[in-house]
Amino acid sequence: MSQPPRVVLVDDHGLFRSGVRAELGQQVTVVGEADDVAPAIELIERVVPDVVLLDVHLPGGGGQAVIAAVKKEHPEVRFLALSASDAPEDVIGVIRAGARGYVTKTISTADLADAIQRVADGDAVFSHRLAGFVLDAFAAAPSPADVKPSFDPELDQLTSREREVLRLIAQGYTYKETARELYISVKTVESHVSSVLRKLQLSSRHQLTRWAAERRLT
Amino acid sequence: VHHRTEPSEPAWPPSRFQGHPRRHSRAERWRNRGNGEPLRRDPEDRLAGGVAAGIAAWRGFSPTTVRIVLVVIALWGGWAVPLYFIAWLLIPARGAEASIGSKARHDSRGVALAIALGSLLAVFLLLAGALNDTTVETYGWPQVISVACLTLIWRNAPEREQAAMRHLVEPLESLGAGGGKRRRGTVLRLTAAVVLLVAGVGWLLTSHASLALLRPLTGVLLVAAGIVLLLGPWWLRIARDLVLERQARARAEERADMATRVHDSVLQTLALIQRRADDPQQVVQLARAQERELRSWLFEGRAPGESDATSFADGVRQIQRDVEARHGVPVEVVTVGDCPLGDDLGALLAAAREATVNAAKWSGASVISLYAEVEPDQVEVAVRDRGKGFDPDSVPGDRKGLAESVHGRMTRHGGSVAVQSAVGEGTKVTLRMPRTEAAAAPTESGETAGRSH
Numbered sequence: 001m002s003q004p005p006r007v008v009l010v011d012d013h014g015l016f017r018s019g020v021r022a023e024l025g026q027q028v029t030v031v032g033e034a035d036d037v038a039p040a041i042e043l044i045e046r047v048v049p050d051v052v053l054l055d056v057h058l059p060g061g062g063g064q065a066v067i068a069a070v071k072k073e074h075p076e077v078r079f080l081a082l083s084a085s086d087a088p089e090d091v092i093g094v095i096r097a098g099a100r101g102y103v104t105k106t107i108s109t110a111d112l113a114d115a116i117q118r119v120a121d122g123d124a125v126f127s128h129r130l131a132g133f134v135l136d137a138f139a140a141a142p143s144p145a146d147v148k149p150s151f152d153p154e155l156d157q158l159t160s161r162e163r164e165v166l167r168l169i170a171q172g173y174t175y176k177e178t179a180r181e182l183y184i185s186v187k188t189v190e191s192h193v194s195s196v197l198r199k200l201q202l203s204s205r206h207q208l209t210r211w212a213a214e215r216r217l218t
Numbered sequence: 219v220h221h222r223t224e225p226s227e228p229a230w231p232p233s234r235f236q237g238h239p240r241r242h243s244r245a246e247r248w249r250n251r252g253n254g255e256p257l258r259r260d261p262e263d264r265l266a267g268g269v270a271a272g273i274a275a276w277r278g279f280s281p282t283t284v285r286i287v288l289v290v291i292a293l294w295g296g297w298a299v300p301l302y303f304i305a306w307l308l309i310p311a312r313g314a315e316a317s318i319g320s321k322a323r324h325d326s327r328g329v330a331l332a333i334a335l336g337s338l339l340a341v342f343l344l345l346a347g348a349l350n351d352t353t354v355e356t357y358g359w360p361q362v363i364s365v366a367c368l369t370l371i372w373r374n375a376p377e378r379e380q381a382a383m384r385h386l387v388e389p390l391e392s393l394g395a396g397g398g399k400r401r402r403g404t405v406l407r408l409t410a411a412v413v414l415l416v417a418g419v420g421w422l423l424t425s426h427a428s429l430a431l432l433r434p435l436t437g438v439l440l441v442a443a444g445i446v447l448l449l450g451p452w453w454l455r456i457a458r459d460l461v462l463e464r465q466a467r468a469r470a471e472e473r474a475d476m477a478t479r480v481h482d483s484v485l486q487t488l489a490l491i492q493r494r495a496d497d498p499q500q501v502v503q504l505a506r507a508q509e510r511e512l513r514s515w516l517f518e519g520r521a522p523g524e525s526d527a528t529s530f531a532d533g534v535r536q537i538q539r540d541v542e543a544r545h546g547v548p549v550e551v552v553t554v555g556d557c558p559l560g561d562d563l564g565a566l567l568a569a570a571r572e573a574t575v576n577a578a579k580w581s582g583a584s585v586i587s588l589y590a591e592v593e594p595d596q597v598e599v600a601v602r603d604r605g606k607g608f609d610p611d612s613v614p615g616d617r618k619g620l621a622e623s624v625h626g627r628m629t630r631h632g633g634s635v636a637v638q639s640a641v642g643e644g645t646k647v648t649l650r651m652p653r654t655e656a657a658a659a660p661t662e663s664g665e666t667a668g669r670s671h
Contacts, residue, residue: 106548128587132552135591139555170552171600171646172587 005050005120009033010040010066011082012059016105020053020112027113036060041069048074050120054099056083056090064097071098080119088133096201101125123190124197131170134200135163155203158196165192258312259305261379266386267306267371296357303367314376322370327459331373332366334456337449339365341442471630478623482572483511489579490544504544530597531556533567534590537574541586545578548585555592557653565631566597566651572623573601573647581605581645596652604644610637624649 007028009017012035021030031047034040037060044052044066052070054063067079079099081091084106091102100119103112104127115125126134138158158166161182168178175193179186260271263281270288274281292298307319322328343358372383487508494500527533531553538549557563570588577586583605590599620637624647628635633651 128550128552128589132554132589135554139591139593167589167591170554171589171602172550172585 004028005116006031006047007116008040008044008047008049008052010035010052010058010063011055012036012057013055023109024113024116028116037065037069040066044070044077045073048077050078051116052077052079053116054079054081054094056081056094056102062090063094063099067094067097067099078119078122080115080125088136091130091133092137092200095130095197098201100197101127102130103127104129124193126166126169126193126196128170128172131166134158134196135166135170137200155199158199162192162196165189166196169193257309259309261311261382264382267302267379268311269302269305269309272309272312296360300360300363300367303364303371306371307367311376311379318371318374318376322374325370325374327456327463328370328373330456331460332369334449334453335369336362336366337445338453341445344438344445345442347438474622474626475630478626479515482568482575482623483515484508486575527559527567529556530559530563530567530592531590533559533563534570534588534599537567537571538588540571541574541578545575547578547583549574549578549588550585551588551590553590553592557592557597560654562631562633562651562654563597565627566599566633566649569624569627569633569635569649570599570601572627573599573620573649576620576624577601577603577605577645577647581607583644592653594653596650599649600646601649602644602646607639607641607643607645609641610639620647 004026005028007024007030009020009030009032011017011020011033014035017033017035021033024030028051031049032043034043035058037058040052040054040058052066054066056063058066063079063081063083070077079094081094081099081102082105083091083102084104095102100122101115101124103115103125107115107127118125135158164182165178168181169175173181175186175189179189182189257276258272259268260275261268263271265285270284271281273279274284288298288302292302307322308317310317339358339362343362346358372380375383487504491501491504494504527536534551534553538551541547541549559567570590574586574588577583581603583603585603587602588599589602591597625635628649628651631651633649636648636650637645638648639645
């Protein structure tokens with residue numbers, strides 16, 4: 001590993017921020033903290049970190065607002081969404097806005113450091129819960145409204161292999177365990193997950209767009 | 219008897235024949251063709267009873283050859299069929315202690331039923347014999363024995379063989395009754411019956427144009443009527459006995475179900491109370507919760523473990539809440555899709571609950587993953603922990619949880635269970651329940667209703 005990734009923490013709970021900062025220690029370099037949307041945007045544009053650890057819920061609007069504002073000027077900044085919330089539309093909304101992954105706040109320190117490194121390397125990070133949400137979103141039978149607007153039908157459904165990978169992740173398997181279970185390499189698991197992330201962000205499926213529309217993202 | 223020789227001994231010559239090698243040289247050559255073991259049916263390689271495969275292995279032929287020979291003999295005279303069933307009855311399955319026949323000897327009700335069915339067919343054949351049709355004569359009469367043998371086999375075969383037989387008969391059953399196809403099955407059956415009746419009467423009238431030839435038929439009818447008068451009450455009694463027996467079996471199943479429920483609720487709680495004996499407050503809390511549950515079961519008819527959940531996903535979340543509250547182990551739940559609850563899915567939930575409780579109690583894992591996915595044709599639940607795991611082959615028989623509560627429950631409702639575990643590597647229990655048409659129908663009708671408004 002070269003240098004530890006430079007990280008900005010965005011969360012409205014000061015206690016949580018200091019906890020993460022203390023626990024992550026030397027594994028990452030925390031270059032700044034923010035507690036709301038506006039200060040976060042200002043901070044990120046100033047320090048341009050590798051990874052932003054972003055709470056889905058912020059007092060001044062959702063975490064999506066931060067991503068939307070920063071994305072245009074600094075596409076190289078990567079976001080990892082973090083939340084105690086289980087509401088699928090919030091999580092899917094942040095991912096569709098451009099976050100590279102989603103983990104719950106109950107995650108262990110080692111796993112969090114690992115996830116940050118993964119996002120810094122450009123990979124996607126799917127927690128078991130996100131995998132479940134995605135399966136759920138793509139599993140619902142396409143409604144008639146879904147059929148026409150798609151410009152690339154491939155984006156609208158998961159391949160069976162992608163489904164298998166997501167299923168195992170949703171059952172709490174790590175990437176490594178998933179790879180072993182399916183007799184594929186960890187790299188292949190990563191590429192499947194990245195492909196799912198791409199579909200999630202670009203699909204025009206009705207159900208996904210509806211979630212996004214509720215959050216005014218389209 | 220020589221076929222009791224230990225497998226480790228050389229198969230030939232058996233000790234009994236030692237000292238007379240000359241006299242048995244031909245038998246020796248004959249015997250060396252086969253596998254040297256006594257004749258045993260082979261349920262692993264079966265089409266019906268595994269008799270052909272058994273003979274093939276015994277004599278060193280290919281099973282296909284034996285089967286073809288059997289079929290040819292059956293076409294010839296019809297006697298091969300009952301012979302096959304007799305062999306099925308008398309030859310023990312490989313690895314089994316005794317033959318089905320030795321068990322059937324003590325099944326007096328089965329013997330009576332076999333005789334009854336055989337005599338019923340005999341009366342029918344007597345009537346048919348009046349047609350002077352030789353095919354009925356040559357093929358029909360041996361089947362009286364077939365029917366009797368088959369009845370005994372059906373009632374006394376070990377469970378695994380019975381399951382295989384049921385699998386063979388399944389297509390016929392779905393024709394007769396079951397599920398949404400019932401009406402079509404009835405129509406089909408009635409049509410077939412009408413066609414047969416018309417064809418039979420037509421045949422009678424055309425082939426026996428003159429009434430004189432029909433005269434022997436009257437005699438046969440009289441004989442048949444006599445037999446029916448003689449045996450009729452007995453037949454009826456046997457039929458009634460069968461109904462009673464079935465009721466008794468239903469009662470036994472109900473009792474097993476109740477034992478399962480008591481185990482899941484009361485026994486589990488008692489075990490918990492013993493473990494937490496040093497924490498009086500918790501013990502009181504557990505006891506009170508159990509009392510409430512037991513009361514609602516006895517007086518309100520709501521079974522323990524069967525929640526008041528409104529949907530499947532809701533039920534899964536209830537499992538999470540209950541297990542976290544009772545056992546203090548976090549449960550990570552992921553549900554994909556949802557559907558209304560039916561009987562089968564209720565059983566699936568109860569089994570999933572038991573598997574989760576088991577993981578919380580025994581695995582020692584710090585977190586349990588509970589994954590549930592509703593697919594169009596089935597519902598799958600996976601309960602996984604990274605705890606100490608166990609060797610699935612060496613679970614003691616008295617560990618009722620996995621065996622009865624999970625396995626019994628699932629199989630009673632047509633589902634399946636797969637357990638993956640190894641010492642030190644955690645456990646994964648996968649439960650699958652097919653979605654019945656009845657459960658799928660309401661959403662469909664709901665949609666149409668919604669559209670028409």
